[in-house]
Amino acid sequence: MAKWIAFPYLSVIVMSHITKLSSGHQLQSAHEVVNHELVIAGEPLSKRVQEAGGTPCYMYDMTRAQQQITAVREAFPKQFSVFYAVKANPNSQVLAALQPWVDGLDVASYGEVETAMNVGYKPQDMGFAGPAKSQGELNASLENGVFLSLESITEAKRICTWAEQHQKPIEVGIRINPSFELRASGMHMGGGAQVFGIDEETLFKVVETINQSAWVSVTGLHIYAGSQCLQMPALVEQFRETFLCFSRVCEQFELPIKRLNFGGGLGVPYFAGNVPIDLALLGHALHELCAEFKDFIQHKELIVELGRFLMADAGLYVSQVSDVKVSRKHTFVMTNGGMHHHLANSGNLGQLLKKNYPVVLGQKVDCPVEQKVTIAGPLCTPLDVLAKNIELPQVDIDDFVVIMLSGAYGLSSSPQQFLSHPSAKELVIPVI
Numbered sequence: 072m073a074k075w076i077a078f079p080y081l082s083v084i085v086m087s088h089i090t091k092l093s094s095g096h097q098l099q100s101a102h103e104v105v106n107h108e109l110v111i112a113g114e115p116l117s118k119r120v121q122e123a124g125g126t127p128c129y130m131y132d133m134t135r136a137q138q139q140i141t142a143v144r145e146a147f148p149k150q151f152s153v154f155y156a157v158k159a160n161p162n163s164q165v166l167a168a169l170q171p172w173v174d175g176l177d178v179a180s181y182g183e184v185e186t187a188m189n190v191g192y193k194p195q196d197m198g199f200a201g202p203a204k205s206q207g208e209l210n211a212s213l214e215n216g217v218f219l220s221l222e223s224i225t226e227a228k229r230i231c232t233w234a235e236q237h238q239k240p241i242e243v244g245i246r247i248n249p250s251f252e253l254r255a256s257g258m259h260m261g262g263g264a265q266v267f268g269i270d271e272e273t274l275f276k277v278v279e280t281i282n283q284s285a286w287v288s289v290t291g292l293h294i295y296a297g298s299q300c301l302q303m304p305a306l307v308e309q310f311r312e313t314f315l316c317f318s319r320v321c322e323q324f325e326l327p328i329k330r331l332n333f334g335g336g337l338g339v340p341y342f343a344g345n346v347p348i349d350l351a352l353l354g355h356a357l358h359e360l361c362a363e364f365k366d367f368i369q370h371k372e373l374i375v376e377l378g379r380f381l382m383a384d385a386g387l388y389v390s391q392v393s394d395v396k397v398s399r400k401h402t403f404v405m406t407n408g409g410m411h412h413h414l415a416n417s418g419n420l421g422q423l424l425k426k427n428y429p430v431v432l433g434q435k436v437d438c439p440v441e442q443k444v445t446i447a448g449p450l451c452t453p454l455d456v457l458a459k460n461i462e463l464p465q466v467d468i469d470d471f472v473v474i475m476l477s478g479a480y481g482l483s484s485s486p487q488q489f490l491s492h493p494s495a496k497e498l499v500i501p502v503i
């Protein structure tokens with residue numbers, strides 16, 4: 072915790088916790104600050120930057136990820152397994168750290184299967200969903216026992232052919248494109264015309280195809296309707312609609328269903344004014360739904376698969392100020408990191424308007440605000456903006472610029488090779 076420095080005159084260490092920024096951002100959980108400097112897992116930011124090998128860097132505090140998973144488990148009914156969606160952060164040390172805490176993985180490519188197997192996950196504990204799985208990916212998954220979520224009639228046919236050729240019983244899931252949408256989500260992946268899943272009204276074609284095979288059976292149903300939803304009523308409605316859709320489908324086709332995958336969609340408060348999800352409330356609603364659908368879900372595994380909600384809060388992206396310049400009265404703070412490491416923060420990964428993530432100067436976290444600036448990265452494009460019109464304390468060259476909530480959809484979802492700048496370093500801080 073706070074350390075007492077042995078200066079005779081300076082015996083007071085200013086330690087505090089921030090849960091809210093002056094920009095109007097409400098943080099998911101408190102961050103410790105000592106003498107204006109952010110503390111990351113018990114150590115000052117500057118020390119963590121040294122450990123990372125300098126800036127620009129990402130740091131992931133796995134204690135915070137573990138706390139999120141624990142919170143989800145405590146809130147959700149016990150019947151839910153908690154899966155981690157690898158594409159949110161596929162760093163292999165992150166995956167290894169998460170392994171004792173999660174029940175399985177949602178993977179979106181065979182590359183993710185291999186990364187996860189390399190750190191010790193079993194293929195049987197992975198569910199593979201993806202709108203255009205190649206024949207090679209299907210073959211490798213079937214050979215290794217990865218559970219596939221079918222997303223087209225072609226995939227169904229290919230799996231039946233493989234099972235027939237290998238005379239091997241195969242269980243699969245069907246990813247349904249439901250007739251409902253996840254309202255108020257940042258990104259829709261279900262409802263309407265979609266590349267994801269199989270439209271509910273054409274499911275019979277896939278079921279017919281599979282029923283013709285002596286080797287393949289449908290034992291799972293899967294719906295993932297959208298991402299980054301912060302609205303409680305919309306989230307609860309999504310779970311309810313999913314329960315209804317699953318029970319409709321089971322009734323219609325009499326499938327030997329063992330597992331029901333509800334996707335996720337839980338959002339994090341990236342922007343000013345966003346209110347974090349109240350897990351206790353959501354958990355309460357889920358307990359009620361489980362009671363309502365008690366007979367239907369008996370002896371079935373329920374799965375929730377989360378990426379962003381488990382990892383976003385654990386991660387920080389840290390760059391350093393390389394220049395401060397004024398153009399026609401507007402101050403631009405230039406940094407050595409940018410959109411090539413953090414596309415989502417720049418607003419260019421499925422966001423309509425540039426809004427700021429929570430941003431602080433890492434060693435002036437709670438210093439008084441003095442100016443309004445735009446923080447921009449080194450790329451030769453006006454899209455490379457880390458924060459626009461943000462109020463900050465006095466900014467000096469080499470100051471740390473920290474973007475919070477950066478543990479999910481960060482480095483691996485960014486165009487790192489654009490402009491040939493060095494890659495960001497990644498520091499994974501294990502639970503002590």
Ligand SMILES: *Cc1c(COP(=O)(O)O)cnc(C)c1O
Pocket residue numbers: 156158159177179200295297298299334335336337376377378379380479
């Ligand atoms: C990406 C993905 C997830 C994770 O979504 P988050 O919004 O990060 O929780 C879950 N399921 C599927 C099928 C996905 O493609």
